Amino acid sequence: MFTAKPLFKWLFFIFVGLVLLSFLVINIYSQNEKESYRHHIVTCQLISLSRALNKYHADTGTYPEAPGGRLLWGSVDVEFSDCRGKFERVGEFISDPWGDEIIFEKLSGEQFEVYSENSEFTRLLLSGGSVIGIGENKK
Numbered sequence: 001m002f003t004a005k006p007l008f009k010w011l012f013f014i015f016v017g018l019v020l021l022s023f024l025v026i027n028i029y030s031q032n033e034k035e036s037y038r039h040h041i042v043t044c045q046l047i048s049l050s051r052a053l054n055k056y057h058a059d060t061g062t063y064p065e066a067p068g069g070r071l072l073w074g075s076v077d078v079e080f081s082d083c084r085g086k087f088e089r090v091g092e093f094i095s096d097p098w099g100d101e102i103i104f105e106k107l108s109g110e111q112f113e114v115y116s117e118n119s120e121f122t123r124l125l126l127s128g129g130s131v132i133g134i135g136e137n138k139k
Contacts, residue, residue, distance in 0.1 A: 042096050043122040044083035046114055049094065049102060050124050050131050052078035053114070057129035063112060066104040070094070 049071075056076050057063055064075040070093040078094070094102045100118040107113055107125075111132075115123040125133030 038098070039122070041083055042116050045080050045096055046102070046116070046122055046124050048080050048083060049076070049078050050114055050126060052076040053104075053112075053126060054129045054131070057126075063104075063110075063126070066106075069103045069105045070101050071104045 053063055053076055064071065066072075066075070072092055073089050073094055096102065096116045098118075100116045103113075103115055103117055105113045105115075109127075111125065111127045113123055113125055122134060124131050
């Protein structure tokens with residue numbers, strides 16, 4: 001004779017499995033949204049910084065000194081007001097909102113790369129007062 005008890009047991013396990021799967025999907029989606037937001041903010045910040053660096057280069061004919069590849073807050077006149085997010089000047093070196101320092105790395109001659117230290121996102125290549133390349137940061 002057929003009883004409903006085993007059927008309810010299986011339906012309960014399927015329901016619990018679907019609930020757990022839903023939580024997993026929601027978690028993955030929210031992680032992707034956070035990464036997308038961070039990518040947008042860091043890229044915007046790097047573009048604003050490259051404009052300030054290129055203006056500095058146009059005014060002086062050279063890029064500012066960057067001890068250890070790190071830019072001091074006062075070395076260039078940069079504002080990140082166009083980049084949504086909260087920016088506080090923490091420490092003496094320019095950093096992104098997550099506290100990762102912005103690296104200004106000399107490659108060769110007048111070529112420099114600008115990127116966020118621990119970000120997997122955008123790198124900008126500067127030379128002679130212009131952005132000449134954009135790429136992904138390969139940590």
